[in-house]
Amino acid sequence: MTDATGGAVLRGAVDLSALRNRPQAAAPAQAPGSLPLVFDATDESFPQVLELSRRVPVVVDLWAEWCGPCRQLSPVLEKVVTELAGRLVLAKVDVDANPQLQQAFRAQSIPMVVALVAGQPVPLFTGAVPEQQVREVFAQLLQVAAQNGVTGTVGEADADADAEAEPELPPLHAEAYAAIEAGDYDRAIAAYRSALAENPRDEEAKAGLGQVTLLARVAELDPVAARAAAAEAPLDPQAQFAVADLDVSGGHVDDAFDRLLDLFQALPTDERAPVRERLLELFGLVGDADPRVVRARGRLASLLF
Template sequence: MTDSGSGAALRGAVDLSSLRNRPAPAAPGEAPTAAPPVASLVMDVTDETFPQVLELSRTVPVVIDLWAEWCGPCKQLSPVLERVVTELAGRLVLAKVDVDANPQLAQAFRAQSIPMVVALVGGQPVPLFNGAVPEAQVREVFAQLLQLAAQNGVTGSVAVDADAAPEEPVEPPLPPLHAEAFEAIEAGDYPRAISAYEKALAENPRDAEARAGLGQVRLLDRVQGLDLQAARAAAAAAPTDVQAQFAVADLDLAGGHVEDAFGRILELFAQLPSEERAPVRERLLELFTLVGDADPRVLRARGQLASLLF
């Protein structure tokens, strides 16, 4: 986090002017406007609803969690952020942004890797941290954020309006094999989760949720226990070692460095003789599925793969 002792900390390089359609934020020292009660201290935000978040940040600091469904570290960090924000009882609000579904916000915040956590204070961006960090560090950063907000006149809070809170939808029960996979994932037993998803796909090859879950849990299983620095050293020492390159690509993808992961596999594919390329192509297609076929990074990488094939 930038220096919390100065209003200059609010003048970052991120330009949110194109996303703004509300009045300018309150000046430092000005009494904050009263914010209406919110349905929840944790909210999902889109490109379209973001102007309301900018306005809310005139009263209370808003923490922005930039994440994606395929990002393992995001799923580790998000519950920590939600827990700490909830404990602060309205002094902070958490706005969650799915970068795949909201490209305008991802571009505005320059989200080159996720999870990425920033804040808004008086409508101005404040960088906080990247990656899944320990809960103690999250608490420390949020304490500094509250100090910075106070120094810039943002000292309000919001209350949760129980009447405005949407009713929780009743979700249908999971199919037995999906439920078994979720239970195994929660227990950290990735091989059992993989087996459950594979059985589900054997029963129904068109089960898209099982296919997506299988890809995600396979990635989690592969990166479990890997040391990034050791993996990078091994890959650098053996540029055509398929497993060494796969390990770094998996770690990059799990850490949100999607283009780095694709680029590494494509470079490996280009270096190998044609008879050794099949497993590399299969792994690349698997990574494409994890990110999503409509993602522009996938479309670019598919084009590069096609050029190497033909």
């Protein structure tokens, strides 16, 4: 956690005043203490989240569908928040669908986790961190909240009902999620491959396989060494692939695509195939409809033809 937790005075790194003052979208009335522990937040609903933070600390998880580390971290956040039984709530923000919140929180890299206490932001951490570290950070957050008079809770009943309403994951998907949470990426990859062998049209398994494959590659990298190697060997595909993986996993998608497209352009025609294959893999991971993919596909097409 940053030094924002060092005392009772909150020193948020971002200015949320514009979001706070936006007209609030209508929402169904809810009795006090009946809010769920985990919920989605949007640009439109965020004023209500700020108001909620005056009663109970709100942890904000900034994530995206294409982000492998986000898929690793989110189940950990949900687990710890649920175990705290209403002393914290978790607001999940899809940065691709909510660009104003991404800008307000200055989310240059995801997953990014911040908290709101009495309407003020408290930076927590960036990137996937171990469960024990999440517990320690949340314990500090509760202390900061208490120092600022935010000691309310929300009820567990609705959260339990929501959890029961969630569709049960297919067994192989559940196995993959458990393996990812444990850091066993090989087992997760095997589970997703088995799911695809049973149903080749399983889009969730395809997406999961791509994400956990990226996670496995990144887990083996030393970021500093990888970037140094790429700088020393600008035409070495493997060196450039490593940094592109780091960039995608950290949310710097355009940087990853530009790096590989520059490499594709610089290589002789007969050496380009592996670069094109890696680009196509990353396009699928981010999503064909993503504007960054559309832009990169256009440049790739111009280089091919």
